[in-house]
Amino acid sequence: MTAAKVSWNPEQYLKFGDHRLRPAMDLLGRIDLESPGLVYDLGCGTGNTTKLLADRWPDSRIVGIDSSAEMLEKARKSYANLEFIEADLESWNPQQEADLFYSNAALHWLGNHESLFPRLLKLLPKGAWFAAQMPRNFESPSHTSITESVESGPWAERLRPVFRSSPVSEPGFYHDLLGPHVEYLDLWETVYQHILEGDNPVVEWTRGTALRPLLKLLNKEEEKEFIEDYSRRILEHFPPGKDGKTLFPFRRLFLVAKR
Numbered sequence: 001m002t003a004a005k006v007s008w009n010p011e012q013y014l015k016f017g018d019h020r021l022r023p024a025m026d027l028l029g030r031i032d033l034e035s036p037g038l039v040y041d042l043g044c045g046t047g048n049t050t051k052l053l054a055d056r057w058p059d060s061r062i063v064g065i066d067s068s069a070e071m072l073e074k075a076r077k078s079y080a081n082l083e084f085i086e087a088d089l090e091s092w093n094p095q096q097e098a099d100l101f102y103s104n105a106a107l108h109w110l111g112n113h114e115s116l117f118p119r120l121l122k123l124l125p126k127g128a129w130f131a132a133q134m135p136r137n138f139e140s141p142s143h144t145s146i147t148e149s150v151e152s153g154p155w156a157e158r159l160r161p162v163f164r165s166s167p168v169s170e171p172g173f174y175h176d177l178l179g180p181h182v183e184y185l186d187l188w189e190t191v192y193q194h195i196l197e198g199d200n201p202v203v204e205w206t207r208g209t210a211l212r213p214l215l216k217l218l219n220k221e222e223e224k225e226f227i228e229d230y231s232r233r234i235l236e237h238f239p240p241g242k243d244g245k246t247l248f249p250f251r252r253l254f255l256v257a258k259r
């Protein structure tokens, strides 16, 4: 299952909006484009990244694409002057040739990267840019604890097929996949050290993302039990520091290519 079939909760996602925007800015900083004519923000969500792009290139046409009606409703409310289109990236085709496909924290929700990435790349003309950031934090206890909670309850059979434990491959996979088809390729990883406030905040973080497809399949009572189990595991791995705040290391993969 991909997020295209999962409902999103914009308010939950935006609880850590400032932390989530930092990699988006780091990705943007590596794109060497002066004044692109048309830019698509793939998986634009609540539009915060679309706004970043519009601020960098105020004279360009910037279009956010997302499959979630909930996220787009929030995006249109927040940024009434920006353009958003509801579409599923699995089958989406741009209306006209673009200068940049930009995607922050979205493409890991789609499967089959061995066909998805070359397909997206082929939709761009020669000389255009493709820039994507995806989490690669799947070996962190924030993620492995999800697998443990899935396996520890009566919901295991139901949740197991839905939970994708590592949707993003090694950097070498993307190098082999894209390298032969591009003029320029830059790949890097950054481990962010997010300092989070609140009570057991890593639980709140994953509730806005990785847990969403799972919680949707549980009834209220099960959801409560699942969250209790997961929260207990998370607190063991991510206890608060001396100042009461919680350090959450988070690895992300960046990819910038020019066709």
Ligand SMILES: C[S@@+](CC[C@H](N)C(=O)[O-])C[C@H]1O[C@@H](n2cnc3c(N)ncnc32)[C@H](O)[C@@H]1O
Pocket (backbone or CB within 6 Å): 002, 003, 004, 008, 020, 024, 042, 043, 044, 045, 046, 047, 048, 049, 065, 066, 067, 068, 071, 087, 088, 089, 090, 103, 104, 105, 106, 107, 109, 110, 209
């Ligand atoms: C974690 S949010 C990221 C939003 C935004 N890029 C940001 O950085 O704040 C991921 C977004 O990808 C969208 N998404 C996931 N699968 C999609 C698909 N198949 N087609 C279009 N959008 C998709 C989701 O609806 C969600 O809004």
